Amino acid sequence: MEDSNSSNMIVDNQNTSLSLHPQVIPLDHETCSADIIDWSHDNHIAVATKKGMYCLALLNSADLVDTNFKAQKTFIPLTTKRSSKAASTTNLDQGYRHGEVLATENGYRTVRWSPLECSANGRCMLATLTLDHCLVLHCLQQDQLQWQEVLDFSALESSHAKKSDKKSATLFPTDMQWSETFCRTKVDNGTSNPGNGPELDRHVMLAVATRSGLVVVWEFKCPIVDNASVVSRQEIETPAECITSLAWVQDQNNPPGGIAIGHLDGTVSIWPTAVDAGSLTFLTPTVLWKEQDLLAVTSIKSQPFGKNVSILVASKGPHVICFEIQKSGDNIALLNTAWTDAVHSMPISGLALSAEHKVYTCCMGSTVTVTNITRNESGLSLEAFPIDTKSSLLKRGYGIAISKNSVFVGCVSGVTDTLNGVVKLQLNFLQLKSQEEVTAALVSPKAGHVAHNKDLVEYVRQRSSSTRSLPPDLQSILYGEPKTHPHLQFFLLKLSIALEKEKVQDPAGTMMKDLDEKLARVTTFLAVRHIQGMLGGREAGIPVSPLMRAILEWLKREGHGHPDLPVTTSVTEHPAETCRLCQGPIQFEDIRAATCENGHSWERCCLTFAACQVVPYRKCRLCGAAALPETGRGSKDVCPELLRSNSCSFCTGDLL
DSSP states (O other): OOSSEEOOEEOOOOOTTOEEEEEEEEESSOOSSSSOEEEOTTSEEEEEOSSEEEEEEEEOOTTOOOSSOEEEEEEEEOOOOSOHHHHHHHHTOHHHHTTSOOOSSOOEEEEEEOOTTOSTTSOOOEEEEETTOOEEEEEEOTTSSOEEEEEEHHHHHHHHHHHHTOOOOOOOEEEEEEOOOEEEEOOOOSOSOGGGOOOEEEEEEEEEEETTSEEEEEEEESSOOSGGGEEEEEEEEOSSSOEEEEEEEOOSSSSOOEEEEEETTSOEEEEEEEEETTEEEEOOOEEEEOOOOSOOEEEEEEEEEETTEEEEEEEETTEEEEEEEEEETTEEEEEEEEEOSOSSSSOEEEEEEOTTSEEEEEESSSOOEEEEEEEETTEEEEEEEEOOOSOSTTSSEEEEEEOTTSSEEEEEEEEEOTTTOOEEEEEEEEEOOOHHHHHHHHSSTTOOOGGGOHHHHHHHHHHHHHHTSOOGGGHHHHTSOTTTSHHHHHHHHHHHHHHHHHOSSOTTSHHHHHHHHHHHHHHHHHHHHHHHHHHHTSOTTOEEOHHHHHHHHHHHHTTOOOTTSOOOEESOSSOSEEOTTTOOEEOOOOSSEEEBTTOOEEEBOTTTOOBOOSSSOEEBTTTOOEEOOSSOTTGGGSOTTGGGOOBOTTTOOBBO
């Protein structure tokens, strides 16, 4: 081995917050690969199987009192659109088939989720790779029930070859990895205002590894809608014959600091990036692991480890290797290296790295193992221990993935049917954090919106459903002022009301009335803040609709008038809204409900506060608030630009 720090400590499981979740989600098809699961930042889990790709959308509604995950399952069947001639050309390439056995069956090899805000609706996109090297980019449609194919990279490569008039060999993708999104200065066409500063575009990169040792890096402008979203295509020619895994090295800088490449012969190298005249280039690589031990690098993950420092974790056979690297300018230096001896009895089939620098691995012969990474005086130290779940469910793992905030781990395990030998897949969950850690993460200034931390919210929902009450350390937020954590307080109040309704004794008692009053106060606070932001950007003197005029009068009547709001004029003296059933007037008296003089009642839109009199209308997945569709009857009268939003004004949840 190389001259570096080594650690081979297998200790007992002393982390009491680690526990096996009782829920098991069965999957109908068997697998044909390893590392077949990925967990997105918008709380979707994708699993690759032999017959298709499963996508599980984990729904965490505040009105749901249940200790299990509520999963909405969708399925992408294995595509057969490729002609037999094209498939035959791919499989019978002489340079590829020499010395290798051709696969007689096909299936999904692996899946990779993109970062948030890559699709047109602000969600994550899914890249899928099959055993016949077909790489396709999918997008979940607005209804969250159907998938749409956005890009086929085989067709994209052909189109690029025609434009460049360059004959290139057929590429066979073996892995792909998304970078984090980053910003680029928008190209000025002479229409921008110099006083506002340069405009920024959001970009993302997808690195595609091939069997020929070539890495193709595609840069896209977000949102990715079609071939026109491609900004550039670059190639990295590596000396190795076959690339097995990739990982972007993401530090605190923008864009990514480099890309790490693992090879079939066991070597690991990293290619630093540099920005020159607005374009991204790859510089001379740094070899992190030189020994060609013929232990293929099956997986690589990276996480920041401090200022300008990152850690890179790779799995080689049953071993885990950790590199501490530092980027200075355009160069990347290797600071420390540490490894463990075999942490499993068989080669590692899945690896996940948390933000707390804990490595979770699985294999097909033993249970899940956790490896802690710490820094000491001599360098890096690794401590590995198996998770004692007292269950045989996780003893044949095909892949492992971790949620955004490292609250849950999903592991795909297999149980062999002794009758016909078919391996049946199932999805198991491990709970990693304690209630104190979840609460600290929720109230942290870096937490962001509630909807961006769905795994934290899901933990609180399941824990509260189990005990039929909110955790004690969240009571202060529930009864506090709504100025600090209004969205979180709104969600906790909705959850508390749902828990009170489950109680048999006195479901409409004093506690329920108290919670309803607090919810009304927080709702009004959030609505007023949203209205002030909605009207604050309007120029003075511009006429507004009768509904907006009624909203302004309601603000003044309730004592929420703002001196900075512009003076507006009314278009007409007609009522703010008219009932579609009886044509009676609807007065703006409540921020949550609209009632006409004859008693017809509707919910109000959480974006424009208009009555939702059109069907169908959207619903918030988190709190159940209603919202008008983007293009619907009556939307001309109510700020159509606000209806383009897909986030609830009260809890920042998804509107579907």
